[in-house]
Amino acid sequence: MREGMNIILVRKEELNEGRVILTDHRAGHIVTVLRSAIGDFVRIGVVNGLRGTGRVCSLSCGSPYSVELAVELDGLAASVPPIDLLLALPRPIMLKRILSQAAALGFGSITLINANRVEKSFWEAGLLQEASYTPHLLHGLEQAVDTRLPEVRTYSRFKPFIEDVLPALMQDYSHCLVAHPAGDRTLKEVLIGKPGRILLAVGPEGGWVDYEVQRFLGLGFSAFTMGERILKVDTAVISLHGRVSALLDQA
Amino acid sequence: MREGMNIILVRKEELNEGRVILTDHRAGHIVTVLRSAIGDFVRIGVVNGLRGTGRVCSLSCGSPYSVELAVELDGLAASVPPIDLLLALPRPIMLKRILSQAAALGFGSITLINANRVEKSFWEAGLLQEASYTPHLLHGLEQAVDTRLPEVRTYSRFKPFIEDVLPALMQDYSHCLVAHPAGDRTLKEVLIGKPGRILLAVGPEGGWVDYEVQRFLGLGFSAFTMGERILKVDTAVISLHGRVSALLDQA
Numbered sequence: 278m279r280e281g282m283n284i285i286l287v288r289k290e291e292l293n294e295g296r297v298i299l300t301d302h303r304a305g306h307i308v309t310v311l312r313s314a315i316g317d318f319v320r321i322g323v324v325n326g327l328r329g330t331g332r333v334c335s336l337s338c339g340s341p342y343s344v345e346l347a348v349e350l351d352g353l354a355a356s357v358p359p360i361d362l363l364l365a366l367p368r369p370i371m372l373k374r375i376l377s378q379a380a381a382l383g384f385g386s387i388t389l390i391n392a393n394r395v396e397k398s399f400w401e402a403g404l405l406q407e408a409s410y411t412p413h414l415l416h417g418l419e420q421a422v423d424t425r426l427p428e429v430r431t432y433s434r435f436k437p438f439i440e441d442v443l444p445a446l447m448q449d450y451s452h453c454l455v456a457h458p459a460g461d462r463t464l465k466e467v468l469i470g471k472p473g474r475i476l477l478a479v480g481p482e483g484g485w486v487d488y489e490v491q492r493f494l495g496l497g498f499s500a501f502t503m504g505e506r507i508l509k510v511d512t513a514v515i516s517l518h519g520r521v522s523a524l525l526d527q528a
Numbered sequence: 529m530r531e532g533m534n535i536i537l538v539r540k541e542e543l544n545e546g547r548v549i550l551t552d553h554r555a556g557h558i559v560t561v562l563r564s565a566i567g568d569f570v571r572i573g574v575v576n577g578l579r580g581t582g583r584v585c586s587l588s589c590g591s592p593y594s595v596e597l598a599v600e601l602d603g604l605a606a607s608v609p610p611i612d613l614l615l616a617l618p619r620p621i622m623l624k625r626i627l628s629q630a631a632a633l634g635f636g637s638i639t640l641i642n643a644n645r646v647e648k649s650f651w652e653a654g655l656l657q658e659a660s661y662t663p664h665l666l667h668g669l670e671q672a673v674d675t676r677l678p679e680v681r682t683y684s685r686f687k688p689f690i691e692d693v694l695p696a697l698m699q700d701y702s703h704c705l706v707a708h709p710a711g712d713r714t715l716k717e718v719l720i721g722k723p724g725r726i727l728l729a730v731g732p733e734g735g736w737v738d739y740e741v742q743r744f745l746g747l748g749f750s751a752f753t754m755g756e757r758i759l760k761v762d763t764a765v766i767s768l769h770g771r772v773s774a775l776l777d778q779a
Contacts, residue, residue, distance in 0.1 A: 283758050378763050421757040465777045504778070506672040507534050512629050512766055519770025526716045527755070 281420040282306050285321045285331060287348070292323070296334070297346050304342035307333070313344075321348055322424035324415070328352030355425040358383035359474050360521055361450070365392035365481035366431070367510050369402040373413050374511045379427060380417025382518045385474070386428040388446075391435045392489055394481040400433050439492045450476045453498045456517060457490055458507075460500035467499040468524050475521055479514055532671040533557050535571045536582060538599070543574070547585070548597050555593040558584070564595075572599055573675035575666070579603030606676040609634035610725050611772055612701070616643035616732035617682070618761050620653040624664050625762045630678060631668025633769045636725070637679040639697075642686045643740055645732040651684050690743045701727045704749045707768060708741055709758075711751035718750040719775050726772055730765055 285307065291297050299307070307313050313333050321331035331346030362379060366372070366389045379387055391400070403409050407429070414426050432438035447453050451473035454464070457480075468475075478493060485493075494500060508516065536558065542548045550558070558564050564584050572582035582597030613630060617623070617640045630638055642651070654660050658680070665677050683689035698704050702724035705715070708731075719726075729744060736744075745751060759767065 281758075281760060381757065381759055381763060382767065383757065420760060423757065463777050464774055506632065506634065506674065507532075508632055509532060509629075509671060512632060515763055515766040516633065516770035516773075519767035520774035522767075523715055523771035523774040526714050 281416075282310070283320070284328070284419055284422045284424075285319055285346075286324050286415055286419055286424065287321065288324050289326060292348060295348050297331070297348055299344045299346070300341045304336075304344040307344045308336060308338055308342045319346065320422065321346065322352070322418075322422075323350065324418075324424060325426055326350070326424055327354055328422075328424055355423050357385045357425070358427075359472070359525060359527065360384055360518060361386045361388070361474065361476050362427075362514065363388045363390065363476055363478040364510075364514070365390060365479070365485070366395045366399050367481065368396070368399055369404045371482075371509075371511055372399075372402070372404055372410075375514055376410055376413040376429075377417040377420075378511065378515055379518075380414040380423070381421040382417075382515065383421070383423065384427045384518070386430065389429070389431045390438050391433050392481050393435075393486040394483040405431055435489065439496070443496060447476065447496060450474045452476070453493075453496070454478065454521075455485070455490065455493045455498045455500050456480070456503055456513065457485065457500040458502060458505065459490075460502040462499070462501050464501045464503075464520050465524060467501045468521070472525055475525070477517055477521060479510065479517065482510055532667075533561070535573050535579070535670055535673045535675075536597075537573050537575050537666055537670055537675065539575050540577060543599060546599055548582070548599055550595045550597070551592045555587075555595040558595045559587060559589055559593045570597065571673065572597065573603070573669075573673075574601065575669075575675060576677055577601070577675055578605055579673075579675055606674050608636045608676070609678075610636070610723070610776060610778065611769060612636045612725065612727050613638045613678075613765065614727055614729040615640055615761075615765070616730070616736070617641065617646045617650050617684075618732065619647070619650055620655045622733075622760075622762055623650075623653070623655055623661075626765055627661055627664040627680075628668040628671075629762065629766055630769075631665040631674070632672040633668075633766065634672070634674065635678045635769070637681065640680070640682045641689050642684050643732050644686075644737040645734040656682055686740065690747070694747060698727065698747060701725045703727070704744075704747070705729065705772075706736070706741065706744045706749045706751050707731070707754055707764065708736065708751040709753055709756065710741075711753035713750070713752050715752045715754075715771050716775060718752045719772070723776055726776070728768055728772060730761065730768065733761055 318330045322328040327350040329350035335345040337343040453476045455478040573579040578601040580601035586596040588594040704727045706729040
């Protein structure tokens with residue numbers, strides 16, 4: 278059973294003439310947590326699609342649980358959050374937590390890159406396969422009642438990413454920001470002018486090395502400081518998302 | 529071994545004429561993670577006191593590890609962070625995570641109170657004993673290189689707290705804020721005027737009930753919305769700390 282399932286998410290392919298039959302943990306959630314009866318409505322959403330309600334048409338408490346829902350989609354499609362994350366690949370157990378929390382908070386995309394202090398073995402993690410990381414993103418969406426999966430991209434070599442990919446990517450943003458303890462400006466001081474989309478770079482455990490910060494600054498990133506405290510990467514990602522959101526005045 | 533020990537914290541009572549002998553996980557950390565040799569310096573701090581350096585005078589790799597440090601305190605005492613947390617008591621596993629992350633981020637105090645959606649059994653948790661929760665706070669301080677333990681207080685009855693304790697407590701703050709999905713103002717809209725200390729109320733899993741919100745508002749709290757997303761309490765605490773910090777322009 279998953280904690281924090283505040284919306285039942287289904288894939289478009291699972292819908293058949295407005296109905297869906299669930300036989301996995303989602304059915305278990307409807308039967309044992311929501312304790313829904315026939316005729317009850319549950320909050321439902323289509324992954325990367327609309328939200329709406331599902332009316333329970335039939336349910337079976339056998340093993341496995343089975344629930345059939347008649348789906349009515351009436352909500353609006355979720356808009357793309359204005360903040361994207363550029364993250365030095367963390368260790369798999371940390372990445373799982375970050376993916377789920379980032380999806381809950383709302384990032385448009387999550388770009389995982391290499392850095393000097395990223396251990397080579399992290400790139401061999403099975404978690405980097407789409408089939409493996411998507412459940413963690415879905416978990417975050419279920420918590421936050423969202424339907425839009427953040428895009429995830431990976432670049433396992435720092436220099437080719439910085440030289441060949443990042444310059445074009447930066448065109449999409451009004452502000453490209455890198456958190457760095459040695460910065461002498463606060464976030465408020467660098468997030469000036471009319472903000473559009475924000476790209477937020479967060480380093481690995483131990484931080485970016487000087488060379489990496491210099492490459493970001495050379496491309497036009499603004500460095501800012503969060504103060505002297507050393508935070509775990511997952512704490513830093515959430516705190517930074519909050520800081521940027523507050524200054525964008527995003528509810 | 530603890531992950532993220534970026535400072536060795538010692539209690540004042542452990543110091544003896546400027547020296548301290550460690551034989552617990554801290555000694556293990558110095559020997560096996562920092563791999564310090566005699567004459568090396570490690571970052572050290574006294575709980576609720578100053579920071580400085582410890583010079584390794586002797587070490588033994590026997591079981592248990594033993595390390596003697598000559599302590600030189602030269603750092604400044606940590607200042608009291610400007611944000612205090614008023615939190616509906618979460619389940620113990622969640623509280624552990626929050627205590628550690630709250631200490632890492634920096635809250636002046638953490639006041640745990642009852643609410644309608646707090647399960648009664650949470651109040652029986654051994655974790656509410658000082659000896660039991662302090663290690664989680666220390667863990668956060670070790671991560672963040674801080675020495676100041678947030679004060680922790682508990683009030684297991686909502687109404688007496690609201691009526692007899694909170695009004696006097698509120699005198700210490702320029703802003704008392706309650707996050708509430710139904711609020712129609714953003715944090716930026718309620719955090720106006722010259723900020724002093726901020727008291728931030730965060731509800732339980734499932735949120736405050738209307739009666740509770742009305743009591744806060746009746747005392748002069750301002751409600752603000754973080755948007756429609758439902759966040760886990762630990763994610764919300766970190767995100768809110770980030771939001772308030774950004775608007776206070778706290779690095």
